Amino acid sequence: MTNDALQHKVISDIPAFRALQPEWDALWHTAQGEHFQAFAYCASSLEVVAAAAGHKLHCVVGRRRGALKVLWPLVSYRKLCWRFVQPLAPAYNPPHDMLVEPGPDAANLVAATWREMLASVRPDLVYLPRVRSGALLLDQYRAGRKPRIGRVVGVHDQVDAMAAHSKQVDGHRHAIER
Numbered sequence: 001m002t003n004d005a006l007q008h009k010v011i012s013d014i015p016a017f018r019a020l021q022p023e024w025d026a027l028w029h030t031a032q033g034e035h036f037q038a039f040a041y042c043a044s045s046l047e048v049v050a051a052a053a054g055h056k057l058h059c060v061v062g063r064r065r066g067a068l069k070v071l072w073p074l075v076s077y078r079k080l081c082w083r084f085v086q087p088l089a090p091a092y093n094p095p096h097d098m099l100v101e102p103g104p105d106a107a108n109l110v111a112a113t114w115r116e117m118l119a120s121v122r123p124d125l126v127y128l129p130r131v132r133s134g135a136l137l138l139d140q141y142r143a144g145r146k147p148r149i150g151r152v153v154g155v156h157d158q159v160d161a162m163a164a165h166s167k168q169v170d171g172h173r174h175a176i177e178r
Contacts, residue, residue, distance in 0.1 A: 004064060004065065005064070006062050006064050006069065006108075006109065007062070007064070008060060008063075008112070008116040009060075009061050009063075010058050010060050010061070010116070010117075010120045011057065011058075011059040012056065012057050012059075014046070014057070017043070017057060017059055018043065020039070020059070021043075023068040024039040024068070024071065025038075027071070027099055027101060028099060030101060031099055033099050034095065035094075036089060036094040036095055036096065037097065042073045042088050045088050045089050045090050046073075046075075048090075049089075050075045053077065054077065055075035055076065055077045056075060057073075057074075057075055057088070058074045058075065058076055058085065058120075058121050059072070059073045059074065060072040060074065060113050060116055060120070060121075062109060062112065062113050062116070068101075069101045069109055070098055070099065070109040070110065070112075070113050071099050072098045072099070072117060073087070074087060075087075075088050076121060076123065082125060083123050084124070084125050084126075085117070085121055085123035085125070085126050085127065086127040086128070086129075094130065095130045095131075095132050096128055096129075096131055096132070097132050097136075098110055098113060098136070100136065106136060107136050110136040110139070110140065111139075114137070114140040
């Protein structure tokens with residue numbers, strides 16, 4: 001392997017996860033990350049939601065020449081005989097995407113990190129309920145690189161769906177009151 005090869009590591013313990021904060025914050029700023037990709041947001045989700053539910057941490061980290069290039073915070077849990085993997089996030093399922101350094105190699109970073117997750121975590125089902133439309137992660141789904149994946153919805157589609165649901169609930173409420 002050359003020094004230019006992407007080196008992956010899956011972080012599964014909380015101290016090693018916390019040690020990522022300075023690099024994570026720097027990558028988040030470089031990538032102009034979303035709120036749900038911020039270290040503080042993910043750390044809070046880990047401590048408040050995932051740990052309480054008994055989920056296991058799997059933060060897939062990709063480095064090139066020692067520099068953090070991509071990370072994907074996930075958790076896993078077992079249900080019956082199945083291993084589920086989902087984003088490290090609060091229970092309300094915010095939008096989701098990998099945090100990746102922007103540039104011409106971003107799609108390759110995402111593809112390699114997806115393959116690493118499948119090989120190292122070995123999930124039976126990958127649950128990604130709200131991947132952003134236009135996300136490079138969505139390309140991995142479309143390319144068929146999956147054991148299985150949840151519904152993929154764009155952020156704007158989700159807002160429209162929530163508005164439609166609200167109208168439907170109001171309509172049912174109005175029919176009940178009659």
